[in-house]
Amino acid sequence: MSASTSHQSSSEQTVSDQLSIQGVIEEEIVDQTFLFSSSELARILSPKKPKTNAVLSDGFFGIDDYDCTVDGSAFGDALDDLVGQLPSFSTIGTAEQGGYKSLANFLTESVTACYNVLDKRNEFPKRPERWYSDLEFVVGISMADGTEDAAVLRDIMGGNGISKLDERLFCKPPADQFAYQTMLPVEVNNCWRAMVAQAATYARSLFGANPMRVFALILGFNHDDNQLRFLVFHRGGLAASHPYDLTQEDGLKEVARLFLTLVSWRTAAEAGFIACGNETTHLLPVDKEGEQHVRAKVTHIFLLLLPTDAPPACPKAPEKQQPRPEQTKGEQIQTDPDAPLKCFRPLNFQSSAGSPVLSDLTGTVVLKASWPSIDRRRNEADMLKDCGDQYGVTPHVSSYEVTGEHGEAISNILFFPKEHEIKDRHWSLFTSIPPKTRDIRTYQQFISNCHGKSLTTAENPRQLSRGLRDCLLGWLSVYMRGYLHMDPSMGNIMLAPVGHKEGFKIPDVFLDCVSSLTDKLVAKLGVSTKASAVITDGDLAIPWEKFLDLDCRAVKSGTPEFMSRVLLDATGDYLHSPVDDLESLFWVALWSVVFNEKSGEKWEAERWVREALIDHKKGLAIDRFRYLEIDKGRNEVTQRFQAVIRDWWKKLPLLREHWIDQVLVEKPRVADPKYYLPHFHRFALRGVLDVLGVLHKHWDGEISWESWSRPE
Numbered sequence: 001m002s003a004s005t006s007h008q009s010s011s012e013q014t015v016s017d018q019l020s021i022q023g024v025i026e027e028e029i030v031d032q033t034f035l036f037s038s039s040e041l042a043r044i045l046s047p048k049k050p051k052t053n054a055v056l057s058d059g060f061f062g063i064d065d066y067d068c069t070v071d072g073s074a075f076g077d078a079l080d081d082l083v084g085q086l087p088s089f090s091t092i093g094t095a096e097q098g099g100y101k102s103l104a105n106f107l108t109e110s111v112t113a114c115y116n117v118l119d120k121r122n123e124f125p126k127r128p129e130r131w132y133s134d135l136e137f138v139v140g141i142s143m144a145d146g147t148e149d150a151a152v153l154r155d156i157m158g159g160n161g162i163s164k165l166d167e168r169l170f171c172k173p174p175a176d177q178f179a180y181q182t183m184l185p186v187e188v189n190n191c192w193r194a195m196v197a198q199a200a201t202y203a204r205s206l207f208g209a210n211p212m213r214v215f216a217l218i219l220g221f222n223h224d225d226n227q228l229r230f231l232v233f234h235r236g237g238l239a240a241s242h243p244y245d246l247t248q249e250d251g252l253k254e255v256a257r258l259f260l261t262l263v264s265w266r267t268a269a270e271a272g273f274i275a276c277g278n279e280t281t282h283l284l285p286v287d288k289e290g291e292q293h294v295r296a297k298v299t300h301i302f303l304l305l306l307p308t309d310a311p312p313a314c315p316k317a318p319e320k321q322q323p324r325p326e327q328t329k330g331e332q333i334q335t336d337p338d339a340p341l342k343c344f345r346p347l348n349f350q351s352s353a354g355s356p357v358l359s360d361l362t363g364t365v366v367l368k369a370s371w372p373s374i375d376r377r378r379n380e381a382d383m384l385k386d387c388g389d390q391y392g393v394t395p396h397v398s399s400y401e402v403t404g405e406h407g408e409a410i411s412n413i414l415f416f417p418k419e420h421e422i423k424d425r426h427w428s429l430f431t432s433i434p435p436k437t438r439d440i441r442t443y444q445q446f447i448s449n450c451h452g453k454s455l456t457t458a459e460n461p462r463q464l465s466r467g468l469r470d471c472l473l474g475w476l477s478v479y480m481r482g483y484l485h486m487d488p489s490m491g492n493i494m495l496a497p498v499g500h501k502e503g504f505k506i507p508d509v510f511l512d513c514v515s516s517l518t519d520k521l522v523a524k525l526g527v528s529t530k531a532s533a534v535i536t537d538g539d540l541a542i543p544w545e546k547f548l549d550l551d552c553r554a555v556k557s558g559t560p561e562f563m564s565r566v567l568l569d570a571t572g573d574y575l576h577s578p579v580d581d582l583e584s585l586f587w588v589a590l591w592s593v594v595f596n597e598k599s600g601e602k603w604e605a606e607r608w609v610r611e612a613l614i615d616h617k618k619g620l621a622i623d624r625f626r627y628l629e630i631d632k633g634r635n636e637v638t639q640r641f642q643a644v645i646r647d648w649w650k651k652l653p654l655l656r657e658h659w660i661d662q663v664l665v666e667k668p669r670v671a672d673p674k675y676y677l678p679h680f681h682r683f684a685l686r687g688v689l690d691v692l693g694v695l696h697k698h699w700d701g702e703i704s705w706e707s708w709s710r711p712e
Contacts, residue, residue, distance in 0.1 A: 025200040031435040032237025033196075033427040034417050038254035039070075041230060041241045042261040044414050045217075046070040047270050050406050059347050059401065059409035059442070062418075070261055074123035082256050085113040089246035092223050100188065103221060104137040104156045106246070107186070108163075110256065111135045114263045124264055131265035134161040137186065158184030158219075182206075184217060184262075190224040193429055196231060196238065203233035210279075211369065214410065214443070215272040217262075227251075230258050232415060235371040236439030239415040240427060274410055274443060275342040276402055282367060283341050284447065285400065286358050288349035294358060295341075296365070346400035347409050348378065350385045358397055358447060365397065366448045370539055371412075371441040377401075383538035384446060387481045391504040391527070392474025394496070394536035397447040410443035450534060452496025455592035461640040464596075465703040467495050467533035468589050469525055469695055473504050474535035475585060476688045479578065480507055483541045484680075486576060488584040489559040490591050492537040503529045521692040525699060544680055547576075548673035562587040565618050566656070575676070578684035579659045583652055585691070587618065590625065590645055598708060599637040606634060622649060636708040644698050651690040659683055 036044070046068040054065035069075055087109040092099020111132070118124045127133055137158045157169055159182050169182045185202045189195035203216035215234040221227070227243035228251075241258065244251035269275045276283045279298055286292040358365075372380060381399035388396030402410045416438040417425035426434035455471075458464035471493045478485050485492075504527050540557040557576055560568060564583035567576060594609050605628055612621035628634045629642060663679045695703075705711065 025204065026197055026430045029200065029237050029430060031426065031431050031433060032439045033429045034237070034239055034415075034422075034425045035242055035427045036239060036417075036425070038230075038241055038244065038257050041232070041239065042070045042257050043068045044239065045232070045258070045261050047264060047266065050408075056407060059403075060411065060413050061406070061408050063414055069264055070257070072123075074121065075260070075264070078117050078121060078124070079253075079257055079260055082113055082117045082260060083253050085116060086110060086252050086256055087113065089226070089252070091226050091247065099223060100139040100156055103186070103188065104139045107137040107156070107158070107219070108135075110259055111137075111263060114256070114260050117260070118263060125266040129266050130263060131267070131271045132160060132183070132263050135159070135184065135263065136161065136163045137184075138163050155188055156186035156219075157182045158186065184219065186219040186221060188221045188223055190222055192220070192222065192229075192243075195220045195222065196240075196429060199231050200233055200238070203231075207233075210273070212274040212278060213272055214274060214412065215415065217272070228255055234412040234415045235441045235443075236373070236412050237415070238427075238429075269342075269404065274402060275404075276344075277341060281341060283343035284358060284367070284445075285343055285346045285349070285398075288400070289345060291345075293343040296367075299364065342405070344403045344405060345407060347403050347407075348381065349398065349400040350381050351396070351398040364449075364451055366451045368446045368448070368537070370444050370446070372444060372539055374440040374442070376540065376542070377442060379541050380446065380538035381444065382543075383478065383481075383483045383485075383541040384448075384536075387478050387483065387538075388448075390474075390477035390481060391502070391529075392470045392472075392531045392534055393477050394448050394494075394534040395450045395498060397449055399444065399446040402443045402445055411441060413438075413440050416440065448536070450496050450498050452494035452534065454490060455493060455495060455533070455588065456490070456595045457597050458495065458592065459598060460707050461637075461703045461705045463495065463532065464592060464641070465644075465695065465699070466526075467493075468592070469527070469692075470531040470533040471535050471588070472585055472688055472691055473522070473527065474531065474533070475581065476684065477504070478535060478538075478541065479544075479684050482543050482545070483538065484544045484547060484576070484578065485535065485538065485581055486540040486542060486557040487537065487559055487562075488535065488581055488588055489562040490588055491559065493533060493535050493588055495533050496531075498531045498534055499529060503527055521689070521696055524696055525692065544677070545673060548676050548680075558584060560616055561591070561613065568616060568618075575664075577659065577663075578680055578687060579655055582655065582684075582687035582691075586648055586652060587613075589641075589648065590621070593637055593641045593645060594625070596637040599635040603634055606638060636710075640702045640705065640708060643701075644694060644703060647694045647697065648691060651687075651694065655683065655687055655690065 043063055043066075048066040048068045050061055050065055051067050054061055087106055089106050090102060092102050115127065119127060135158055137156050139156055159169065162169065162182075185199070185206075187195050187199040187202065189198065199218040199220050202218050206216040207213050215232050218231045218233065220229045220231050222229075222243065225243070225245065226247050227245050229243050230241040232239040241254075244254045246252060246255065265271050267275070277298075281298060282296045283293045284296055286294060370380065384394070384396035384399060387393045404410055419438070422436075422438065423434045455464065455467050458467060471488075474493075475485055475488055504522055556563070556567060556570065556574075558567065558580075562584045564580040567574065567580045591613060594606055594613070605624065609621050609624045609628070612618070612624055625642075625645065628638060629646070634642070659679075663676070663683075667675060
């Protein structure tokens with residue numbers, strides 16, 4: 001996680017870039033936008049503890065299961081005192097930029113009034129202990145960074161003590177120095193839809209700067225109506241307050257209620273950060289009891305170095321929260337190796353039979369974190385547990401849901417209304433149609449002792465050809481253990497030498513579907529007990545029997561750059577089949593060739609192929625790649641694999657055609673899983689056999705060389 005990421009400055013980001021990002025974000029959030037009153041949102045954001053009689057339901061507490069600080073008499077009394085001390089607000093007019101300073105001053109004065117009230121009360125944390133110990137809002141200080149493709153924050157910025165210096169702000173402060181950090185951005189606009197889309201890009205920057213966030217809070221101000229909203233972006237959508245008019249006494253009180261809630265935060269967890277780790281250190285549970293944990297040093301993006309100079313099993317973190325040290329130059333929770341971390345008993349802890357125990361490991365392990373939707377809550381953990389010992393699959397040490405202090409799963413469930421309130425609470429921002437369900441997600445971690453690198457880093461034809469062979473067999477291993485992966489992609493396949501107790505084997509249950517050539521081909525391709533590459537990441541994987549039972553055909557699964565062409569264009573009722581996954585593996589192969597980092601000289605014709613792939617224009621990419629056969633403008637990587645890619649591609653249309661003719665056209669009017677399942681098996685094995693045949697045809701040729709260059 002300490003590896004640097006290239007950032008795009010505001011000067012480099014064009015208006016079209018901003019609009020493009022906003023469009024993507026609208027598609028991501030879509031209908032998951034809900035409205036709450038200030039008192040309801042204050043309860044969601046409030047410091048809280050479960051009631052004494054509260055019982056977890058499937059790992060969750062509901063909002064009514066908590067005693068919230070904002071419901072207490074002390075908070076109510078503080079709010080009453082605060083109302084008389086609030087500053088008055090002067091309208092900033094219709095010129096968006098002109099009133100920024102006036103608005104920033106008002107926000108700072110409002111927070112100062114909150115401090116003045118709380119500082120006189122013993123029921124609240126002392127000023128140095130609060131998360132927002134010196135919250136101020138400023139205008140005109142540039143951002144030093146953005147993250148990935150997110151917008152660089154630019155309007156009004158809120159952060160601790162940030163008015164004291166005129167230096168730049170950071171979304172993600174450098175690890176080796178103190179720097180001011182933006183903590184609470186403000187977006188100003190006169191159109192709520194455009195404002196929320198832009199605010200979402202700010203939230204995306206904050207999530208990118210710290211992946212351990214549960215939510216990101218942005219303030220939105222409509223300068224035409226003088227209305228302020230609190231916008232809480234989370235992993236499944238947006239929870240927004242109603243708009244409150246700052247020129248009206250009632251509006252000021254409701255805004256004050258929310259500010260008072262924010263400045264009562266003390267811990268990182270209350271501010272929306274997951275307490276078990278940051279970008280320098282992670283606490284990992286040794287077992288399902290969570291009584292012991294390993295404090296691991298982060299050496300790379302989610303590569304963790306287990307200690308070797310002390311026993312890895314350490315006592316559980318103390319129950320009492322350690323006070324957060326005061327920092328005068330903003331919060332650096334994501335880069336502080338000495339930050340107080342807490343690890344609680346994990347939920348749904350699983351480990352693979354025969355896999356090493358975390359406390360027995362030293363050296364580097366891989367930690368992968370994800371936020372799967374509730375309907376896929378156990379998919380990846382189950383897949384890795386069941387398949388981690390199979391050929392070409394990443395080994396699985398453990399997987400679990402991270403929990404909070406009271407045993408509840410870390411999730412976004414509190415940011416949604418109750419199921420029966422979806423229609424009434426829906427904010428018709430990006431669509432007028434309310435969702436049927438809430439996009440509830442939980443935070444999960446997966447630990448493996450296998451780490452590798454992208455197929456695009458292959459050093460020579462031999463390494464790449466063996467990697468393609470083993471990722472294909474890894475996909476089939478997962479399938480034969482009962483799972484359709486549904487997302488073969490460059491990010492989910494890596495070069496990594498992994499030893500297995502046994503080589504690749506086909507279970508007896510599949511023998512009736514297997515050509516007699518399969519075992520022979522596997523043997524001829526030199527498959528042993530050590531795979532050269534592995535398939536990983538089962539976020540979207542689903543047991544094929546369950547998948548067919550649920551008839552989940554309206555949901556597209558996969559990474560667009562690697563989806564099959566038919567799946568990418570599909571709408572409505574579409575059955576994701578092994579044929580789609582097998583085509584995804586082809587696109588992985590093509591990407592690994594044309595994006596290879598060792599390819600040396602870059603040719604214009606190859607750039608055309610890469611551009612088409614990035615733009616999801618797969619047909620055009622293939623046409624351009626085939627043109628390379630008659631064009632000398634191609635590098636050595638392309639030359640070595642051009643024939644393989646050509647022959648592999650020829651197999652795919654025929655496989656698709658037969659799937660349509662033999663399965664879809666012939667299906668009964670009401671097709672149950674018993675109809676599809678034998679066809680799934682047959683086409684999965686046939687598709688793999690096709691590719692193995694292509695590889696075998698060229699196995700002793702150029703793809704076996706140990707150098708990209710032609711031997712002398």
